Amino acid sequence: MRDGKKGLALPSHMFAWTAAATTILATVAVAIVDLQYAWLPPLVGMTVLAGYFAKELARTHRVVSRALSGSFTHPLAAKTYSDQPKQIGLLEVAAKSQYTHLDTVLTRIEEESNEVSKRSKQGLVQTQSATKKIDQQQHETQEVATAMQQMTATVSEVSQHVQLTADGAKESKSLAESGDETLRQTLESIQSLADLVGQISDSVEDLSKQSEGIAEVALMIDQIAEQTNLLALNAAIEAARAGEHGRGFAVVADEVRKLAQRTQGSTQEIHQIIERLRSGAQGAVKVAANGRESATNGLSQMSSAQQALQAIVSSVTTISDMAVQMAAAVEEQSHVSEDINRQLVRISDLASGTKSEADAAKNSMEELQRVSSDMHELVVRFK
Incomplete structure (x- = not known):
């Protein structure tokens, strides 16, 4: 039902009872005017009945007034916005005011509900986008964590190889130093041998010179023996000339x-030996x-x-030092890789927690x- 004077919409059942009460009161008033005192007994009954309805109307007015407390119920407004009698008009105006207020509240609730729905849809879209990004971030973080684990394993393996290289370099250095010491001792032995060979050469040269001196002496003895042989031959010739007197001398000469x-024979043998x-x-x-x-x-x-070999020892020493430094650097890199891996695991756990929260926010949206x-x-x- 809509009020024609002010255009305020009211429910049709709200004033059904007020219309009935108004009809009864109007009938009673007409009966009083027309019958005056002719129908006094019935009038008394009607009056009692009207009093009863008035009492019930007043009670109903109080109940409705309490229900519509805070509504616009000024008497001037009742005369302006309603054609009903005083209390009925007040109730009608109060009901219209309350209905208008309720309609406004419902409209505001509807608008806010639409806004909440709109914002929740936007939040749902944003939450879904954030969830998707978090899923992608978690996937990429897991891939990076896997790569870091592989790199950590590789670095650990490289560290082991570098350590083995360093150990091998140390062993090579030790062997090279041992070889250098052996070579030094060999060099000293060869030097001693060279000195000994030099002494032998000098001794042989001295022996050769001395043998030449012996050869000269033997030559001199051979010459003396040859001259002695000639003298003995001359003496034998002279003894033969002397005859009997020279026989003894001839024996000596022979x-x-x-x-x-x-x-001479001995000197020749000496010459051959020399x-x-x-x-x-x-x-x-x-x-x-x-x-x-x-x-x-x-x-x-x-x-x-x-x-x-000394240069090799120096190079091996340098390589050994570099290998030790590389081993230390790789070991440090291994520790750093492990720290990064642990941080990535924590980030992955945080991403998992964030994803769970995002899923919860999505469900809430x-x-x-x-x-x-x-x-x-x-x-x-309700409207």
Whole structure:
């Protein structure tokens, strides 16, 4: 039902009882005017009945007034916005005011419900987008964590290889130093051998010189024996000329000649021995010279080898130091990789927690949207 004067919509059942009461009161008033005192007994009954209705109307007015407390119920408004009698008009105006207020509240609730639905939809879209991004972030974080675990394992393996390299370099350094010491001792031995060969060469040369002196002495003895042989031959000739008187002298001369011949034979043997000794000495001198030259060459080569080995020792030492530094650096990198891996695991756990919270927020947004939709339907039905 809609009021024609002010255009305020009212429910049709709200004033059904007031219309009935108004009809009864109007009938009573007409009866009083028309019948005056002719129908006094019935009038008394009607009056009692009217009093009863008036009492009930007053009680109903109080109840409705309490229900519509705070509504616009000024008497002037009742005369302006209603054609009904005083209390009925007040009730009608109060009901219209309350209905208008309720309509405004419901409209505001509907608008806010629509806004909540709109915001919840936006929040749901944003939450779904955030959930998707969190899922992607969690997936990428897990991939990075897996890659870091693989890199950590690789770094650990590299660290082991570098440590093995460092140990091998240390062992190579130790072996090179041992080889250098052995080479130094060999060099000293070769140097001693070269000195000994030099001494032998000098001794052989001295022996060769002495054998030449012996050869000269033997030559002199041979010459003396030859002269003695000639003298003995001359003495034998002279003894033969002397005849019987020179026979004893001839025997002596013959013995001297034999002795001279034997001396010449011995000197020839000495010459042969000296010649063999000289030849052997010359060969020994040549061998000693070759040995000295070989020893000198060996010393030079061993010295070069020692220098090369010392350079190798220096290089191996540098490699060993670098390997130790690399092992320390790789070990530090391994610790850093493990720290990063642990941080990535924590980030992944945080991402999982954030995803759970985002899922909960998504569910809350969906529930809020459902509640907003239900509230909107209730408001529409109530209006």
